[in-house]
Amino acid sequence: MRNFLRRNGNASAENGADTTSSLIDLRAVKKAYDTPTGPFLALRGVDLQVDRGEFVAVIGKSGSGKSTLINMITGIDRPTSGEVAVAGTRLVGMSEGDLAAWRGRNVGVVFQFFQLLPTLTNLENVILPMDFCGLYSAGERRERALHLLDEVGIVEHARKLPSEISGGQQQRVAIARALATDPPIIVADEPTGNLDSKTAEAIFELFERLVDQGKTILIVTHDRDLARRVSRTIILADGDIVDEFLARIFPAMSEDLLVQATRQLATRRFEPGEVIIRAGEQPDTFYLITQGEVEVHIPTPGGDVVGTRLSAGQCFGEVELLRGGRNIASIVASYTGVDAATLDRATFEALIAASPNVQKELDRLAAERLAENIATRTKK
Ligand SMILES: Nc1ncnc2c1ncn2[C@@H]1O[C@H](COP(=O)(O)OP(=O)(O)OP(=O)(O)O)[C@@H](O)[C@H]1O
Numbered sequence: 001m002r003n004f005l006r007r008n009g010n011a012s013a014e015n016g017a018d019t020t021s022s023l024i025d026l027r028a029v030k031k032a033y034d035t036p037t038g039p040f041l042a043l044r045g046v047d048l049q050v051d052r053g054e055f056v057a058v059i060g061k062s063g064s065g066k067s068t069l070i071n072m073i074t075g076i077d078r079p080t081s082g083e084v085a086v087a088g089t090r091l092v093g094m095s096e097g098d099l100a101a102w103r104g105r106n107v108g109v110v111f112q113f114f115q116l117l118p119t120l121t122n123l124e125n126v127i128l129p130m131d132f133c134g135l136y137s138a139g140e141r142r143e144r145a146l147h148l149l150d151e152v153g154i155v156e157h158a159r160k161l162p163s164e165i166s167g168g169q170q171q172r173v174a175i176a177r178a179l180a181t182d183p184p185i186i187v188a189d190e191p192t193g194n195l196d197s198k199t200a201e202a203i204f205e206l207f208e209r210l211v212d213q214g215k216t217i218l219i220v221t222h223d224r225d226l227a228r229r230v231s232r233t234i235i236l237a238d239g240d241i242v243d244e245f246l247a248r249i250f251p252a253m254s255e256d257l258l259v260q261a262t263r264q265l266a267t268r269r270f271e272p273g274e275v276i277i278r279a280g281e282q283p284d285t286f287y288l289i290t291q292g293e294v295e296v297h298i299p300t301p302g303g304d305v306v307g308t309r310l311s312a313g314q315c316f317g318e319v320e321l322l323r324g325g326r327n328i329a330s331i332v333a334s335y336t337g338v339d340a341a342t343l344d345r346a347t348f349e350a351l352i353a354a355s356p357n358v359q360k361e362l363d364r365l366a367a368e369r370l371a372e373n374i375a376t377r378t379k380k
């Protein structure tokens with residue numbers, strides 16, 4: 001399958017060198033689990049790039065592969081094939097020992113069930129990763145742990161055991177522990193899944209604050225309301241990532257349809273000045289811009305007029321496909337060139353037919369576009 005999450009076209013990292021500019025970079029990652037009935041493909045070739053400072057929610061039905069994906073990023077599990085580079089290090093091929101040491105400094109992991117060591121105090125739980133990584137002096141470790149417990153609002157419970165505090169408080173300790181070595185990335189698999197909604201909100205706000213402080217955070221969540229508040233949402237379905245541009249442009253499309261559409265998308269590159277759609281011709285394709293800009297050229301009696309510009313995340317071609325008839329405007333790649341994801345007419349029509357909500361959204365888009373075109377014509 002293809003999806004269009006690549007922010008930068010760099011080659012994947014080789015032999016651990018920092019040749020990628022994304023903080024998290026997964027290429028064609030497949031993960032098969034052995035089962036009694038044969039291998040089960042939990043990730044089907046995932047491409048994902050996450051940049052520094054992003055706050056990403058990973059959502060999708062139970063069994064869609066969210067935890068599997070997260071475990072690829074933390075190095076807790078290994079892909080069957082594909083490349084994983086995180087914080088400039090290529091994880092594939094590293095020994096368990098090297099992976100653990102690398103994880104200790106680079107990724108703070110937060111679990112649904114906290115997983116604090118029950119015989120250590122909360123303070124000792126937070127000190128542990130610093131001990132493990134040999135970071136800071138003994139005195140500094142203690143001071144830092146107390147500071148972190150203060151930051152997450154539970155320093156008064158520092159000397160208690162995890163069993164002596166509530167679930168929400170334990171999760172705060174777990175977050176302090178994840179921050180102990182000051183890793184650039186925090187990964188959390190359903191961190192609020194075991195908490196009441198008020199406590200979940202408080203924990204989520206803590207994550208928001210960490211993003212403001214410059215951390216890059218990925219959380220798996222089933223909570224759609226929380227997922228709406230992050231800067232980016234990744235939808236997983238049956239081991240595939242749904243195209244993010246499609247998901248954003250069709251928020252009302254069901255997950256199943258989004259997956260189908262993602263699997264049908266093709267990528268195309270248009271050079272600067274290239275005419276992508278010609279006015280007067282028969283439409284046959286739906287385009288979704290993934291990078292660069294296009295100009296809408298509207299024919300008028302006095303010659304073409306350049307109307308709106310459309311950029312990444314916007315679509316074109318849908319007006320003509322929806323309304324029938326010929327192309328009412330030409331679409332030309334601007335000086336940067338354009339990458340677009342495309343759907344052929346038959347797939348586009350099938351998608352629309354399958355979703356009345358999407359039809360409504362597209363009608364609205366089409367009406368907007370027509371109004372712009374008319375405004376441009378009458379200005380002339
Ligand atoms: N160790 C394993 N052996 C065999 N199959 C597995 C294993 N771990 C996961 N799977 C299967 O892989 C698929 C993805 O599992 P995963 O745990 O990543 O899903 P998830 O999206 O995290 O689900 P949930 O929301 O329930 O936590 C599921 O069908 C699951 O049954």
Ligand SMILES: [Mg+2]
Nearest residue numbers: 066067068189
């Ligand atoms: Mg899971």
